[in-house]
Amino acid sequence: MKYWMYAPGDDACNFDNDKHDNVIGLGMDNIPDLRGMTAKAIAAEMRRRERDGQSYENIGAYAVRFRDMSVGDIVFAKRGLDKLIGVARVIGEYRPMPNREKGFIHTRKVEWLNGNVNSRRRFHFSRHAFYSIDEDDAEKLFEAAGISRDEFVDEGFDSQIQAEDRICSVKCRGGQAKYRAALMRKWHGRCAVTGIEELELLRASHLKPFWACSKDERYDTDNGLILAAHVDAPFDAGLITFDDGGEIEFSPWISTSTIAKLGLSGLHLPTLNSRQKKYLQWHRNNVFKR
Numbered sequence: 097m098k099y100w101m102y103a104p105g106d107d108a109c110n111f112d113n114d115k116h117d118n119v120i121g122l123g124m125d126n127i128p129d130l131r132g133m134t135a136k137a138i139a140a141e142m143r144r145r146e147r148d149g150q151s152y153e154n155i156g157a158y159a160v161r162f163r164d165m166s167v168g169d170i171v172f173a174k175r176g177l178d179k180l181i182g183v184a185r186v187i188g189e190y191r192p193m194p195n196r197e198k199g200f201i202h203t204r205k206v207e208w209l210n211g212n213v214n215s216r217r218r219f220h221f222s223r224h225a226f227y228s229i230d231e232d233d234a235e236k237l238f239e240a241a242g243i244s245r246d247e248f249v250d251e252g253f254d255s256q257i258q259a260e261d262r263i264c265s266v267k268c269r270g271g272q273a274k275y276r277a278a279l280m281r282k283w284h285g286r287c288a289v290t291g292i293e294e295l296e297l298l299r300a301s302h303l304k305p306f307w308a309c310s311k312d313e314r315y316d317t318d319n320g321l322i323l324a325a326h327v328d329a330p331f332d333a334g335l336i337t338f339d340d341g342g343e344i345e346f347s348p349w350i351s352t353s354t355i356a357k358l359g360l361s362g363l364h365l366p367t368l369n370s371r372q373k374k375y376l377q378w379h380r381n382n383v384f385k386r
Contacts, residue, residue, distance in 0.1 A: 099234040100171045102162075102226045105200065108175035111182065113198045115211045120171055120184060121193075121200030122162050122226065124155065128385070129192045130202055135160045158226040163190040165204060172229070172237050178218040183209045183241045188307045194334070195381045205307055215240040275315050276300040283322040289344070289363040292324040299328040303375035305383065318371040326358050337384040338365050340373050347385040 102120055104111040114121050124130075126145045130138065139156030146152075165171075165186050173182035188205025196203075217240045229237075238244070279300045286293040301323045306314055313319055323331060330336045335350040342365035346355060355361055368376065 098166065098169045099229045099231065100161075100165065100169060100226065101174055101221060101229050102171055103174055103224075108173065108181055110198055110200045111173060111175070113196070113200070114173075115182070115208060117193070117196070117203070118208065119193070119203040119205050120173070120186075121196065122159060122202040123200050124159060125199045125201050128194060128201075130159055130163045130190065131192075133160075154224070158224060159202070161228070162202065162204070162226050165190075170209075170234065171204075171206065172234070172241075174219075174221050177221045177223065180213050180215060180217070180219060180237055180240050182211045182213055183237070183243060184211070185209055191307065193382050194385055209243055210241045213241045215242075275317075275320070278315075278317050279320045279322050282317050282320070286322065287324040287327065288321045288365055289327055290324050297324050298322050299325055301328045301331060303372065304378040305332075308378070308382070313375075316371070316375075318369065319375045321365075327360070327363070330358070330360070331379075332383075334383040334385040336360060337380045338376060339380075340368065340376070342366060342368060345380075345384070349385045 102122075104114050104121065105123070110121055124138075124142065127133075127138065127141055133141070135153070135156035137156070138159050139152040142152040142155060143150070167186055167188065169186045171184050171186060172180060173184070175181045184206035186204050187207050190202070190204055192201050193203050194201050219237075219240075280298075285295075287298060292298065299322070301321045302309070303319050303321065304313060309319070327336070330350060335347045337345050337347075339345060344360060344363045346360070
């Protein structure tokens with residue numbers, strides 16, 4: 097377990113948004129996705145886009161550390177250079193959320209241990225937006241937040257939550273057979289948009305991704321589709337989505353040649369109920385790449 101400090105925007109302007117979304121967010125919104133990028137590549141891209149003469153080397157370095165934090169790490173939120181305002185535990189891998197209302201699109205899903213620290217104690221924090229802190233400093237911050245480390249440290253937590261996140265990434269295949277079976281019954285054993293019936297080609301797909309769901313939403317069959325693999329992959333990546341009428345929409349990030357090769361044009365979903373439309377709207381707003 098490691099400990100981190102982050103600033104949710106100038107004067108913590110994005111903190112309420114982070115708490116609402118159960119994430120911690122990093123800016124650099126003009127870079128759509130940090131996955132696969134080195135610190136040097138991030139810095140170079142920032143220089144290319146901003147053209148303001150800054151090196152951005154430090155920003156590249158802390159962006160990589162943010163992206164690569166371990167599930168189970170603890171993150172403290174600060175306002176300014178002296179006030180602690182929140183404590184959270186990382187429970188999900190890095191994911192960009194391109195349509196967040198106030199930006200800060202680079203996110204890690206968290207569980208808030210205290211999202212409203214009310215302490216008069218003042219600290220001397222670094223000016224950096226994101227950085228690591230040592231265990232001694234963390235203990236002082238826990239104390240200020242009114243949290244005992246023993247209350248939440250669980251040796252089984254890391255493996256449990258990492259396993260759950262892996263379930264998310266494979267979208268309920270394997271160990272989530274019951275959910276898949278329920279979706280197969282709901283969608284009559286075939287892809288909801290192509291009619292493909294070969295079991296080996298079908299995937300159980302969430303409309304609102306597993307990692308973003310509440311416990312009640314994770315296995316709600318209204319939050320799931322059966323999709324053929326060649327439809328599931330671009331849907332999961334945010335390259336396609338569907339409107340409330342079921343018509344397919346394409347992201348500018350997917351080429352017309354790829355659309356043609358996959359045979360995606362003209363696909364549409366059957367009539368949707370109100371709950372399905374709500375989940376699908378979340379996909380359009382938070383996963384679909386515009």
